[in-house]
Amino acid sequence: MKHDDLRQTVLRVLGEIAPEADLERLQPNVAFRQQLDLDSMDFLNFVIALHEATQVEIPERDYWRLASLDGCVEYLAQRLSARQQ
Amino acid sequence: MAELLMPKLGADMTVGTVVAWTRQPGEFVRRGDIVAQVDTDKGVIDIEVFATGVLEQILVLPGQTVPVGTPLATIRETGAPEERVPGAWAGPPPAEAGVAPQAPQAPPPPLPPPASAFGAGAVARAGHQPAASMAQPEPPGGMPVSAQGPPAAPARLRISPSARELARALGVDPAAVQGTGRGGAITREDIQRAAAQRAGALGRPRAEEAAAAGQPSAGAPATQQPAPGPSQAGPAQVAPPQLPPPQVAPPQAGPPQAGAPPTAAESPLAAAPMARGVQLPAEERAARMRQSIAAAMSRSKREIPHYYLGTTIDLHRAVTWLAAENERRTVTQRLLYGALLIKATALALRDFPELNGFYMDGRYKPNEAIHVGVAVSLRLGGLIAPALHHTDRLDLSTLMERLRGLVQRVRGGSLRGSELADPTITVTSLGEQGVELVLPVIYPPQVAIVGFGKVVERAWAVEGQVVVRPTITATLAADHRVSDGHRGALFLAAIDRLLQQPESL
Numbered sequence: 039m040k041h042d043d044l045r046q047t048v049l050r051v052l053g054e055i056a057p058e059a060d061l062e063r064l065q066p067n068v069a070f071r072q073q074l075d076l077d078s079m080d081f082l083n084f085v086i087a088l089h090e091a092t093q094v095e096i097p098e099r100d101y102w103r104l105a106s107l108d109g110c111v112e113y114l115a116q117r118l119s120a121r122q123q
Numbered sequence: 124m125a126e127l128l129m130p131k132l133g134a135d136m137t138v139g140t141v142v143a144w145t146r147q148p149g150e151f152v153r154r155g156d157i158v159a160q161v162d163t164d165k166g167v168i169d170i171e172v173f174a175t176g177v178l179e180q181i182l183v184l185p186g187q188t189v190p191v192g193t194p195l196a197t198i199r200e201t202g203a204p205e206e207r208v209p210g211a212w213a214g215p216p217p218a219e220a221g222v223a224p225q226a227p228q229a230p231p232p233p234l235p236p237p238a239s240a241f242g243a244g245a246v247a248r249a250g251h252q253p254a255a256s257m258a259q260p261e262p263p264g265g266m267p268v269s270a271q272g273p274p275a276a277p278a279r280l281r282i283s284p285s286a287r288e289l290a291r292a293l294g295v296d297p298a299a300v301q302g303t304g305r306g307g308a309i310t311r312e313d314i315q316r317a318a319a320q321r322a323g324a325l326g327r328p329r330a331e332e333a334a335a336a337g338q339p340s341a342g343a344p345a346t347q348q349p350a351p352g353p354s355q356a357g358p359a360q361v362a363p364p365q366l367p368p369p370q371v372a373p374p375q376a377g378p379p380q381a382g383a384p385p386t387a388a389e390s391p392l393a394a395a396p397m398a399r400g401v402q403l404p405a406e407e408r409a410a411r412m413r414q415s416i417a418a419a420m421s422r423s424k425r426e427i428p429h430y431y432l433g434t435t436i437d438l439h440r441a442v443t444w445l446a447a448e449n450e451r452r453t454v455t456q457r458l459l460y461g462a463l464l465i466k467a468t469a470l471a472l473r474d475f476p477e478l479n480g481f482y483m484d485g486r487y488k489p490n491e492a493i494h495v496g497v498a499v500s501l502r503l504g505g506l507i508a509p510a511l512h513h514t515d516r517l518d519l520s521t522l523m524e525r526l527r528g529l530v531q532r533v534r535g536g537s538l539r540g541s542e543l544a545d546p547t548i549t550v551t552s553l554g555e556q557g558v559e560l561v562l563p564v565i566y567p568p569q570v571a572i573v574g575f576g577k578v579v580e581r582a583w584a585v586e587g588q589v590v591v592r593p594t595i596t597a598t599l600a601a602d603h604r605v606s607d608g609h610r611g612a613l614f615l616a617a618i619d620r621l622l623q624q625p626e627s628l
Contacts, residue, residue, distance in 0.1 A: 056502065057535075058502055058503055071556070075502045077500075077554045077555075077556065078459050078461070078554060078555060079459060079461070079526070079527060079530045080530075080534075082457065082459060082527065083527065083530075083531060085454055086454050086455050089454045089455070095453065095454065096454050097450070098446070098449045098450065098457065
C-alpha cells in the first residue's frame, strides 16, 4: 500500500472509532489523544481495525508508534515493506 | 402466545418510542434476535425477543411512544396455535399520533434528498395510514384482497396487507406500482422493485442505504440535522391504552414459510431509512440524557445515605502478568487492565450479597446473579452503564470481548435492551487519562458502585524497601440502609487480594 492509501485507511478507521471527530482538522504530526477524546478501549479498537485493514500484526510494545496519523502511516508502511522482502 | 413488551431500560425510564421494526410480521424469530429499535433518553436501543416463534402482530408502529410494559408485538411460539390478542391496541389514532401534517398520500418526491427527508415521508405515511386497512386479513386461499385504500386513492388497489405495509415502510406509493401478482395484485416483490428503482434513480443503491442506516447514530449525517416532523411531535405523546385494536396482519394466512420471508439482511424494513426519520436530533438527545442523569443522581443523593471508602492497590503483579499475557495474544484477543478490575470486582461480590442487588419499595432485595454495569462515557457528553451479564462467570477473554463490544455499541448507538435493563452494581473506571480518585454516586435502585482512578506510579514500600509500583485507587460508595463500612472495607480488601493473583481471575 502506498502512503496515501495508508493515510486514507487510518483516517477511515479513526472515523469509525470516533464518528463525531472532525478529521479534516486533524494535525497529522500531533498525537490523536491530544486532539480526540480516545480512551484505551477506543485505542484498542483502533489498533484492531488497523490490523484487520492491513493484516499487520501490531504488538503492544509498538503501540506508541501509532500515536499520531504520521506515526501510523510510517509504522504500517515500514511493517508492510518488511513483510514483502 | 408471547408478548414483546416495551422494556424498562433503567430505573428512570417510563416511556419509549418505537423507531423501527427490523423484522416483519410473519417472520420466524429466535430468542435473542433483535426485532425493533426503541428510542430512549439513553439513545436508540436494539430490542431483542425473549421467545422463539413467528412474529405475529406488530402492535406499535414506528414513531409511537408508549409506556413501559406496553405490548409491542406478539410472537406465536413454536408449536402454539395461531391466535389473536383480543385487547391488542396500537396507540393513538393516526390524527393524534404526532405525525407531521404532510400530505399523507402524496407520491414520493421524484428526487428526495437521501435518508432523513426520505424517511420522514415514509413515517408520515405510516402514521396516517388508517390502521384498519392493514388489519384486513386475507381470505382463505391467500388471494390478495383489495384492502381498503387510502381515502384519497382514486381506485381500490389490489395489494396484500404485508405489501402495503412494506410500501409504507419504504415510502413507495402503491398506486404508482405495476402489480405482477394474481389478477394484477401488487406483491411485496413489486414494492421492493419499485423502491430499488427509485434508489437507483437517486444514484444510491439500496445496499448502501442499508449500510448507512446501520451506521452509528452519533456520527451519521442524517441524525445531525434536526429530524423532521414526527421526531419532534412524537416522543412527547403517550398513547392512551383504551383505544381500539388495529391489528397488523401477517403477510400470509398460511404458514410463514410460504413465500420465503426475507432474511433480516435483505429485509427492506431493516434497511428502510425511516429508521433515521423518527430519531431525535443530537442536541435534543443530549439534553434528554442530561435530564435523565440528573433525575437519577438527584434521587440517589436524596434517598440513599451513601458512605464512601477508598484504598490504594498495588497493580504490579496485575500489570506484569497482563503484559506477558498480551505478548502471547493476537491484537484482537488482547486484554485491558479494566477487564481485570471488573472481573475482580465481580468475584469479590460473591461474598458480599449486601452490595449486589436492588433497594425497592422500602426494602433490599439481593440479586443472586452478578451483572456488573460498566459506566461508559459518551464523547459528546453523558454516560451509559450497560450490564455485563453474569460477570463473575465470564473468563477474562470472554469478558474482554463483551466489554469491547459493549463500549463500541454504546458509542455507536446500537445497544441492546437486555444490556441496559438490569445491572446489579456499577463499576466506573476513569481511564488512564483521568484522575486518581473518583467518589461515585450510586445509580438507584442499586446499592453500591465501585470506582477506579487512573493507574499511577507511586513510591511503594515492599518488605522494608521503597520501590516504584503502578497503583490504582479503588473506591466504594454504598448504601447505608443496606450495609456498613466494615463490610464495605472487607469487600475492597477482597478486590485487592484478587488483583494480586491475576492468573486466577
